Amino acid sequence: MDELELIFENATRSAIFTNREVLRPDYIPDQLPHRGNEIRKVAMVMATALQGVRPSNLFIYGLTGTGKTAVAKYVLKRLSAKAERSVKRVKWIYINTRIENTSYRVLAHIAEGLGLKIPFTGLSTSEVYRRIINRLNSDSVILILVLDEIDFMVRKEGDEILYRLSRVNEDLSSSKVTIVGITNDIRFIESLDPRVKSSLGEEELVFPPYNASQLEDILSERAKLAFRPGALGDGVIPLCAALAAREHGDARRALDLLRVAGEVAEREGADVVSEDHVHRAYNELERDRAVEVISTLPLHSKIVLYTIYRSVGDTPPTTGEVYVKYRELCQRMGLEPVTQRRVSDIISELDMLGLVNATIINRGRYGKTRILLPTIQRDVVLSALENDPYISMF
Ligand SMILES: Nc1ncnc2c1ncn2[C@@H]1O[C@H](COP(=O)(O)OP(=O)(O)O)[C@@H](O)[C@H]1O
Ligand SMILES: [Mg+2]
Incomplete structure (x- = not known):
């Protein structure tokens, strides 16, 4: 093999990972350990959609990394798979308002989810809203609208759009809309207009933080898919879990820690991830986080x-x-x-x-x-x- 071929070949093969993508935050695993109760509750509220009855609006809150986004997507994916095999039409649209961060973009995203073509700018929000209503009225569907990190949008633009969306069923005849609101900010719901609050909070669900042993289970499941057999030293998972639990039981941080520890090990050509790699990963992540906080x-x-x-x-x-x-x-x-x-x-x-x-x-x-x-x-x-x-x- 020539030298370049060797470099490229080594780059495609990792001594540590088999699939590092499963450690990324947007990956949704098939199993969500320690979220059985939350999954059941979301499923029970949403299940009426299968009978053609509009599910109650649901408000989910809890600290970051407690599985809110993962659970909501997991249940709604399963629900829409089930609906495909029944006669009732159920559709769900997921919007993260930290990313789609204006009322216009939120509405445009909903419209696009319904198959409408919306220009990037140029229409008024009322016009986009009108087109959404027309589309829904020409159809008969139960639309479940997931508005994730909803506090971002409200902080930026006020709760006008939430008020409007919470009243959308008054403009609809054949279709119905349910809103699932999610926030990491526990005090957020108190800051809402009482009318919006009571409408969005028809059902509420709080996600508690994970403890260290729950985080260990979550990491172990994920590690089986992500790492080569034997690539993790004994203390690695417990250490990642303990460090993440010391803050507030954030599964995202625990997974980041495990991924970066693997990357640190890989960078120095080690075959096995050690506790020392975890400590270094921890410092690296702290550094990144501090830089981000400081910049804002x-x-x-x-x-x-x-x-x-x-x-x-x-x-x-x-x-x-x-x-x-x-x-x-x-x-x-x-x-x-x-x-x-x-x-x-x-x-x-x-x-x-x-x-x-x-x-x-x-x-x-x-x-x-x-x-x-x-x-x-x-x-x-x-x-x-x-x-x-x-x-x-x-
Ligand atoms: N019970 C769980 N089992 C497996 N992975 C989980 C679990 N809870 C959270 N995760 C993972 O942790 C990360 C953060 O979860 P997420 O749902 O985004 O948290 P939140 O929305 O509450 O901030 C994601 O990668 C998610 O897949
Ligand atoms: Mg989330």
Whole structure:
């Protein structure tokens, strides 16, 4: 074999994975361990569609990675397969409103799901809505509309479109629409207009987080499909499960951790994934996550974070010291500083995001103050901040 052939051949064959795609977040496995109750509940609510009766609207909430999207898609796929063999017509359309993030795009997506051709722009939302109604009225179908990560759309555009969709049956004669709303934001439903809330929440279902042993089961099932036999060291799955459970039992993070650990092992030419690879994967993912969170911070939060991380290595600064340095920096940047009170709030926000650790210490007769400790490697934070065009100038 010539040298290039050898390089290409090695690239197509992995010592670690047989199929890494099954570890990706959009893969829906045939089995969803520890979600039996949730699957049954969704199925029971939706099953009336098979009798031609509109299922109640359903509102699903729970933290990220608790299987909400997977369960909804899993049940609706099975339901529509069953419906194909019965006389009743059932159709479902899945929309993630974090991706289809305007009312227009949501409606256009629904219209396209019904077989209509909609231009990318140019029509008003009312016109798209009218075409959807016409199409549904010329047909007799039960349409199940899954609106995933619904809080994104409402935060951006308000709940007008949800209000409209929750009333859509008033405009329909032969067809019926059911809405399945999904959100990771548990407080979201409280922020809705009470009329929308009561309509969407005809049925509600909360997904609890997984514990470490449940995550182990989920990972083990998936690992059988993803890895070569013997490619996983003994402690790898329990460690991934434990690390993911330490936060809030997020199956997506557990699967990411396992996948990246495999990739780290592969990159260094190892045949077996070790616990050390998991720890390195963990750091890599933390780094990516921090960079992402930092990039979306408002400018003054970035400046406060910058002030804190620039002084890492010295004694940890107090809130007051950070404020002094923050003001200096603003002055040099030609920016109006925000108040000390606001900086104090920003610090609490940064603490909540896990970007700093604000610890209260008691300084005797000087009273209590907060000192600010780094939680992430300094160079990671500083280089993420330097992506900001403003900050990079100083
Ligand atoms: N019970 C489970 N069994 C197998 N895989 C699961 C289970 N729950 C979640 N997953 C997987 O974890 C990832 C995240 O799940 P997802 O349904 O997207 O979570 P959510 O929508 O609640 O944020 C997906 O890859 C999904 O396939
Ligand atoms: Mg989801």
